[in-house]
Amino acid sequence: MEAPTVTGVASATGDGGLSALLSTEFLICPSGNKFYSSMPWPAVPFSDINSKRSLSHKFQIEGIPALIILKPGGGLIQTEGVEILYRYGLQAFPFTSERIAELEAEEKRKYASQTLEKLLAISGKDHMIKRNDQVTFSSLVGKTVGLYFAAQWCPPCLKFTSRLMSIYNHLQERGEEFEVVFVSMDRDEAGFLQYFSGMPWLALPYGEESSKALARYFDIQEIPMLVIIGPDGKTVTKGGRNLINLHMEMAYPFTEAHIRLLQEKMDEEAQRYPTSFKHDGHRHVLNLVSEKSGGGPYICCACDEQGLGWAYQCLACGYEIHLKCGREVKEDTGGRC
Ligand SMILES: [Zn+2]
Ligand SMILES: [Zn+2]
Numbered sequence: 001m002e003a004p005t006v007t008g009v010a011s012a013t014g015d016g017g018l019s020a021l022l023s024t025e026f027l028i029c030p031s032g033n034k035f036y037s038s039m040p041w042p043a044v045p046f047s048d049i050n051s052k053r054s055l056s057h058k059f060q061i062e063g064i065p066a067l068i069i070l071k072p073g074g075g076l077i078q079t080e081g082v083e084i085l086y087r088y089g090l091q092a093f094p095f096t097s098e099r100i101a102e103l104e105a106e107e108k109r110k111y112a113s114q115t116l117e118k119l120l121a122i123s124g125k126d127h128m129i130k131r132n133d134q135v136t137f138s139s140l141v142g143k144t145v146g147l148y149f150a151a152q153w154c155p156p157c158l159k160f161t162s163r164l165m166s167i168y169n170h171l172q173e174r175g176e177e178f179e180v181v182f183v184s185m186d187r188d189e190a191g192f193l194q195y196f197s198g199m200p201w202l203a204l205p206y207g208e209e210s211s212k213a214l215a216r217y218f219d220i221q222e223i224p225m226l227v228i229i230g231p232d233g234k235t236v237t238k239g240g241r242n243l244i245n246l247h248m249e250m251a252y253p254f255t256e257a258h259i260r261l262l263q264e265k266m267d268e269e270a271q272r273y274p275t276s277f278k279h280d281g282h283r284h285v286l287n288l289v290s291e292k293s294g295g296g297p298y299i300c301c302a303c304d305e306q307g308l309g310w311a312y313q314c315l316a317c318g319y320e321i322h323l324k325c326g327r328e329v330k331e332d333t334g335g336r337c
Contacts, residue, residue: 021051021054021055021058022044022048022051022054022055023048023050023051023054027042027043027044027045028042028043028044028045059076059079060079065082066079066081066082067081067082067085068081069081069095077094077095077096077097078095078097078100081095084100086219086221087219088100088103091103111234111235112234114233114234114235115233116137116140116141116145116229116233117137117233118233119147119214119217119229119233120137120204122210122213122214122217123183123204123207123210123211123213123214124207124209124210124213125204125205125207125210127205128181128202128203128204128205129196129202129203129204129205130201130202130203135202139179140179140181142177142231143177143178143179143231144176144177144178144179144228144229144230144231144236144252144253144254145178145179145180145181145228145229146164146178146179146180146181146226146227146228146229146240147180147181147183147214147218147226147227147228147229148164148180148181148182148183148201148224148225148226149183149185149211149214149215149218149220149223149224149225149226149227150182150183150184150185150195150223150224150225151184151185151186151187151191151195151223152186152191152192152194152195153186153187153191154185154223154224156223156224156304157223157224159304159305160224160241160244160245160305161195161199161224163244163245163305164180164226164244165199165200167244167248167249167251167252168180168200168201169200170249171249171252172200176252176253177231178252178253179201179202180201180202180226181201181202181203181204182195182196182199182201182202182203182204183203183204183211183214183215184196184203184204184206184211185211185215185223186206189206192206193206218235218238219238220238224241225238225240225241226240226241226244227240228240228253228254230253230255236253236254236255236256237254237256237259240254241306242297242306242307242308243259245300245305245306245307245322246262246266246307246308246309246322247259247262250262263309266309266310267290267310269323270288270290270310270323273288273323273326274288275287275288276288277312277326277328278328279302279312279321279326279327279328280327280328281301281302281321281327282301282314282319284314284315284316284317284319285314286312286313286314286319286321286326287312287313287314287315288310288311288312288323289310289311289312289313290309290310291308291309291310296308298311298313298320299320300320300321300322300325301319301320301321302321302322302325302326303321303322303325305322307320307321307322310322310323311323312326
C-alpha cells in the first residue's frame with residue numbers, strides 16, 4: 001500500500017494544520033510492527049520523535065490512551081475521545097458537543113425512568129439464582145440492591161468479594177433490607193459456577209450477553225464494581241466498592257445524604273490525625289492530604305484497595321494509604337523501605 005503523504009492528510013483536513021505539527025513528510029501505513037500492524041489507519045513513523053513531541057505538546061497529552069478528534073477542517077472537536085467511545089461507542093459519531101449533549105440527555109431520561117424490573121429486563125433473564133434455587137425478581141422489591149460486577153479471573157475481585165461478604169453478613173445479621181446480585185463477568189460458565197459457589201447472595205444466571213448488556217447500561221469500565229440500586233429502583237451510586245472500602249458496613253444504605261454525614265464525620269476525625277508521620281511500611285515521612293489539598297482517588301499501598309478523600313501521602317514518591325491503614329513506626333525499630 002502506498003503511504004499517504006502529509007499533504008494528502010492535510011488536504012483532507014483542509015487547512016494543513018496537522019502537517020504543521022509533523023516534522024516528517026509522510027505518515028506510514030501498517031507494516032511489520034507487531035502492535036501497529038493490527039491497526040487499519042496510518043501512523044506517525046516510530047522514529048519521528050519531533051512530531052510525536054509536538055503533537056503531545058499541542059494537545060497536552062498527559063496519559064495514554066488518548067484520542068483527539070479533529071474536524072474535517074483540522075480544528076479540534078474533542079480531546080476526550082477515549083472516554084466518549086467507551087461510554088457511547090459508535091453512537092458518539094460525529095463526536096461534536098451537540099451530539100454528546102443529545103446522548104447525555106437521552107441517558108438522563110433513561111436513568112430517570114429506571115425501575116428494577118426494567119433493569120433486569122435489560123439482562124434478558126426472567127429469574128435469579130441462589131445456590132441451586134430459582135429466585136424471582138419480585139423478592140427484591142423494596143430492598144437496597146447491590147449489583148456486583150466481578151469475575152474469578154480478576155485478583156482485585158477476589159479480594160473485594162471477601163470484604164463484601166463480611167459486610168453482607170453483618171447487614172443480614174442486623175436485619176437490613178439489603179441484597180447483592182452477582183453479575184458475572186467470567187469468561188465461561190464453569191468459572192462463574194465455581195466463583196458463585198462460594199458466595200452467600202443471589203446471581204443472574206450466567207450469560208455473556210446479559211452481563212455485557214447490563215455493564216454497557218451502567219458504563220462499567222473496570223471490575224470489581226458495585227452499583228447500588230435504591231428501594232425505588234433508581235441508581236443510588238456506582239461507587240459502592242469505594243464507599244465500602246472507606247466506611248465498611250457504615251456505608252449502608254449508600255445514599256448521598258448518608259455519605260455526606262459520614263464524610264463530615266471523617267473530616268472531623270481527620271483533624272485528630274497528625275498532619276505528618278512516619279509509617280511502619282514506608283521510608284519517607286507521610287503527609288495528611290484531603291481531596292481539596294492534593295489528594296484524589298488512589299490505591300492504598302497498605303491494603304491494595306481503592307481510596308478517596310483523606311489519605312497519608314508521600315510527596316517524594318506518591319506512596320499513599322488510607323488513614324486507618326497507617327501504623328506509626330515504633331521508636332526503636334526504625335522505618336523499613
Ligand atoms: Zn488501606
Ligand atoms: Zn516515599
